[in-house]
Amino acid sequence: QSGTGTVSGRVADSKNEGLPGVTVLIEGTTLGSSTNVDGTYSIPGVPAGPHTLVISFVGYNTKRQPITVAAGQTTNVPAQTLSENATALGEAVVIGYGTQRKQDLTGAVEQISEKQFVKGQVTNPEQLVQGKVAGVQITTAGGAPGASTQILIRGGSSLNASNQPLIVIDGVPVDNTGLAGASNPLSLINPNDIESITVLKDASSTAIYGVRASNGVILVTTKHGVSGDQFHVNVSTQMSLATPAKYVPVLTAAQFRDVVNQYGTTGQKATLGNASTDWQREIYRTAYTADNNVSFSGAAGVVPYRISTGYLYQEGILKRNDLKRYTGAINLSPVLLNGDLRIDLNVKGSWIDNNFSDQSAVGAAVNFDPTQPIYADGSPYGGYYESTSGGTLLTLATRNPVGLINQNRNRSSVKRSIGNVQVNYKLPFVPGLSANVNLGYDVQRGRGTTFVPANAASNYFRQVTINGVVNRGGVNNQYAQDLTNTILEAYLKYERTVGPGRLDLLAGYSYQKFQNRSYNFDDNLANGAVYLAAVPSYSGAFTYLNTNVLIGFYGRLNYNIGDKYLFTGTFRADGTSRFNPNHFGYFPSGAFAWRLKGENFLKNSTAISELKLRLNYGQTGQQDLGGAYYPFLASLTLSNATAQYQLGNQFFRTLRPDQYNPNITWETTTTYGVGLDYGFAGGRVYGSVDVYRRDTKNLLNFVNIPDLSGLSNAGNFNVGSLTNRGVEIITNLDLVKGDKVNITVNANATYNQNKLTQLTIYGSGNDVGQPTGGISGGVGNNIQINTVGYPTQSFYVNQQVYDANGLPLQGVYVDANGDGVINSTDRYRYHSPRPQWILGGGANASYKGFNLAFTLRANLGNYVYNNVRANSYYDQNSSGFVSNKTQEFLASRFTTAQYFSDYFIENGSFLRLQNATLGYNFGAIIKKGTTLTLTAAGQNLFLITNYKGLDPEIYNAGPPATQGIDNTIYPRARTFTVGLNLGL
């Protein structure tokens, strides 16, 4: 066939009004167009023959229309009607309870869709957008597969309450609670099923979620079937190799021997061995990962469907650490009754088998004496060399890292299913009125076992005498936890033209119940003998059930005058079972946007393609106190079997009246924001700038209370306030836009600064603040402090004095208060672990079938306490063993701990190449409409920093969670991936 024709037609909405800006593409080609103001389009140069027209638009269901083009003629396609999509397909911007055209947004909302996701081996969904969204800081706890992640949106608004955002998956707000056996509950979601991730940042867009919205909302939309589509199969497979990018710079065996001979006591010198062991290399490996996914999609009559399944096997670089994940997802989205009734059914299931290994080996490998061998002849501890004295194991010594790994089996099986059915019905008698009902669940089950053999040094001394027989050593335990979350939501939506503009009204009700059941099991020795029997709770059962119920009533008003003046108002009344009787909190918000582009003077400008000014204000709440489910309740706790007390000849499990606060109530964050959306040069340059201020008051704070006023020295109270201020800048640049070559560049920058404005009920000059940030070294030592007027978690340290050569003088600090004594009162507040600037960006270049993309991330001004270096002093106290140091010791040569020296606070600014991907699309090699893509990706390819430790991006999930304290981290691996994607 030769020759080409033109295709033309019109696209309209359900009211038969022309839809402008709709994308119309000839499938399998690069030919396409977008519709004019009246909804018409024309595509010239289409090869003659049969084709499929793909018509897609934000917020509407994509439509496919078969056509036949005759050479030299104009093919007139019948008018196509696009139906609105309630659950947001395509590139629609998903917002709370609905979707919106991007141009109608009044708040700070950013949506990242599949195309822009981070590529390579991504195990957890949140990593898809790491570095992609302004104002969002995503930090993994380390390099273990499925490791937990901290997500901070606009710096987080809480001090002691949770700072994690609300995550809503296909309309189901999911449980943020940690689950036994899963480091990160989000790891149970297969990233391959995700179509887009939307981040709601400002209060006007989040306030509709009232109660849990203070820290932002993340909306995850999974892939759906497409109406009228034919059957498709997509198969992807990728394989990765991961290697440790760097090791902690510890002393070599030879260096260490010299150090001990110089500084050690006679007894210590005698403990040195003759071996030369690099313990870190003994515990890490090159790890292999395979990730395979298959999906089937299409439409069976009026029922579009998508079914997918995935299998992931991921090894950690720590030996014996791996994860197997099996996932499945089904989506059915039938449209019935001429589009009046839409049903959206989603069921996702996953099963993860974790093999955790013993991650304490990471720290042990840094500390263990490098002059010792891995194995020792005749060692009763499974053959591993261990520190002993006179034949007795030294309990204070570091355990053999290889032994820790090999003599520990910690496995879990975690299952999670999330599902919902959402029904949207256009009520027949009132035009513009529709009802939406959403029923959903999120169920998680975690089960696990730990086994440590009796001869392992780590648990050698656990022993119990049963019937005169001494049973000794090891662990043989199980653990379990169930999380069950159910949701019912219903809302009515009413749309009509009122006066000069279009009015959208929404009113709804939400009920959500979270149940967290934990189990108590016997604590056993390796041989199964009961070391500590399981303890029943007060009710006599061996389980503990905590329940949190949230009930909300919400409403939203949108008023759009001529696409120029946009008003949004929302209100939510939210009740929580966590506060009683102060159940309810009330959260209003309002926003106004002026779309200058819609004004006559800009309407026809090509230089300025978009200009919109946004103002927003709103209040949001926080009630998530983590483990404290009933902080208001006066109750008594029964002690467990190991905290009994003997009176006479009887042991009593004691009953303790617990601290409580009947007045506890909501934490409230008030956000003020100004934003500007822009587009220049015909849309080649576009983005936004947002400035915000967030004031949080009545902080849900765990604070000291007057002794004797309650039943402890501290408790959960609404005390204190803090402020976050920041700027977010997003710029996208279509550098080259052509038939063959396309280059786009994107960049985002976030500046955030937080400051505590109140911390206690009474202001007092005596108040140094609340110490926080526990370190390794000593017991109960804190390196940070929360003080009014300073950023949260500021480092609180002594100022080091240096000699003429710039080397630190041991124990010599600046006498800040001039009292002649150097002690803790001389400490000062020095920097914060929070980055001042978070930068992200990347580029995407394509030439014919080739595609090259990369993502860079940088944090600037984040400081880190290098706890590993701080522990590198020579300790003459240890008897019977010696501990290795980092290279730091050769510089400072401290012989006593100097934990509070600012010498160990380092600038942790960094630039990381998050990923780089090269792909080649072979196009339709099998038959028309099929695709075959080959990709090669590298992750964590370089890290540029002055930080002296392994990695300055530090987050410790705890408990308690700490920020910016580097006390050995499971290294983030450097990963190389090759992948193949076949679409049929």
Next chain:
Amino acid sequence: CTKDLNQSPDYAASSNVVYADPAQIQQVLARLYATFAVSGQQGPAGNPDISGIDEGFSNYIRQYWQLQEITTDEAVIGWNDGTLPQVNTLQWNADNEFVRATYDRVFYEVGLCNEFIRQTSDANLSSRGIPAASLNTVRTYRSEARLLRALSYWHAIDLFGGGPFATETDAIGTTPQYKKGADMFAYVESELKALDALDDNSGALLAPKAVYARADKAVLWTLLTKLYLNAKVYTGTDRSTDAITYANKVLAASSGYSLSPSYANLFLADNNTTDARNEIIFPITFDGTRTQTYGGMTYLVHAPNGRAYTAAQAGIDGGWSGLRTKPALTGLFGSTTARNPNDARSQLFVFQGQNPRVDTLGQFSSGPLIAKYRNVTSTGAPGSNVTFPDTDFPMFRLADVMLMYAEAVLRGGSGGSATQALAYVNQIRARAGASATTAGALTLSSILDERARELFWEGHRRTDLIRFGVYTTGYNWAFKGGVQAGKDVETFRTLFPIPNTDRVANPNLPQNPGY
């Protein structure tokens, strides 16, 4: 549709149920005792009673012991944890977390007792329908709670010279007012006297030795003796005569106490079953399998263990290499480098391989070790758990009361005799195998030394040195004031500061002078 917002846990107890059942009331009573031994509702750690400091570190007995011992000539600790070295060297300030922990534990106990006394008022007992047969039992529990509260208030007087004050009549949530030491003394004295006067129908305390480890009348009398002996420090008025009055009640044959034939057995894993039980008036009980903590006895057995004093000798899995003693104590037995073969008490010192002097704070080899508290029985059998000892802590014991009697007599109190005083001192010395002292040699300063020899590491030393006026000035020991030779410190250090944490939370609290 909002009824579901009222949720309560399925595993916790409510006051209305617990305080209607005498058996459960006894479980709450046991909790008042347990505050001294454990740090929370999970042993050895977890679900803590107080926050802001490591549980094991801040345990009541461990902290009380540390403030009473490592601030004196009897003990030194090598660890660098937080502000611990400042405690060691009498350089603490109002931000010291160990001072704070002690303070918080003391007032935590008072608060718990207040709640118990409030909930078990006669009005509450009757409204909750406690059966008549159990009424007197529960009233006795209530009296024990008042006695335990008085004990903790005494600690507050002794350590902090007063502090926040509240009783069962102050509702939860009320910010307490301040009460200074002398006024708190008057309150404690009146409480104890009122308790002593109760009859069997109004909640009289148990008779001495009736039930092991319960706070009985002998505990009350011992506490009164202590208060009166130190009254000059607390109130400015000497009350030696009153001290003798109550010491006599403990020492009376009818009370049934006698010295344990073996000194060493008082501190071993079976001190709740051997003859030691006849001497111990008030133990804080520990059990390797059922009462676990990283404070209390676990600390006292592990912290001094290491080097030549092997873990096996102490009956544990491994020592913590922290606590040693100073030549000031070993020297009281005649030599700072070797044990005195004629005194069983000095056999507990370990000189082997140790520097007999304390030349550094941090090194465990610097200073003799003390193998006093051990987790082995009198027959040499190990305790039930190698980490957590079975050994009970003897808070009050007969020998202490005997020495208090002797001291009160020497201080001019009436109601006793010098002959009896000498007899008591020599009974104690004879038990240790030491030669008898003479009437002429029995002076106040010899009593101070004898108290050190007999009661070292039992948590009395700081109070004793203050009573004898030699704590801050006029008598020095290694690292007092932060220098190896020791130096005088400010006289205000006889009291610890009110922690800043509580002064920030409670504006009613003044600071002690000097801080």
